[in-house]
Amino acid sequence: MGPAPDSPMCSAKGCRADAVWVLAWNNPKLHTPERRKTWLACEKHREHLSKFLGVRGFLKDVVRLEDWESHGTGSHAG
Numbered sequence: 001m002g003p004a005p006d007s008p009m010c011s012a013k014g015c016r017a018d019a020v021w022v023l024a025w026n027n028p029k030l031h032t033p034e035r036r037k038t039w040l041a042c043e044k045h046r047e048h049l050s051k052f053l054g055v056r057g058f059l060k061d062v063v064r065l066e067d068w069e070s071h072g073t074g075s076h077a078g
C-alpha cells in the first residue's frame with residue numbers, strides 16, 4: 001500500500017475541504033511585482049478569500065486548480 005495521494009487542501013482557516021481554486025496574489029510591500037503567492041480555496045471559500053485579498057489590492061488571479069497545474073507556474077505570462 002502506497003501513501004494516499006495528497007490532494008491540496010483549502011487555505012481557509014479550519015477548512016479541510018479539497019481545493020478547487022488557486023488564488024494568485026502579491027503584496028507589493030513584501031514581494032517583487034512578478035512574484036506570486038498562492039492560496040488554495042474550495043468552492044465555498046473562493047469568494048471569501050478572494051475578497052480578503054481583493055480589498056487589500058493583493059489579488060492578481062483566480063484560476064481553477066486543474067488549469068493552474070496544467071499551465072504550470074510563472075513561465076507563461078497572461
Ligand SMILES: [Zn+2]
Pocket residue numbers: 010011012015016017041042043044045
Ligand atoms: Zn474551504
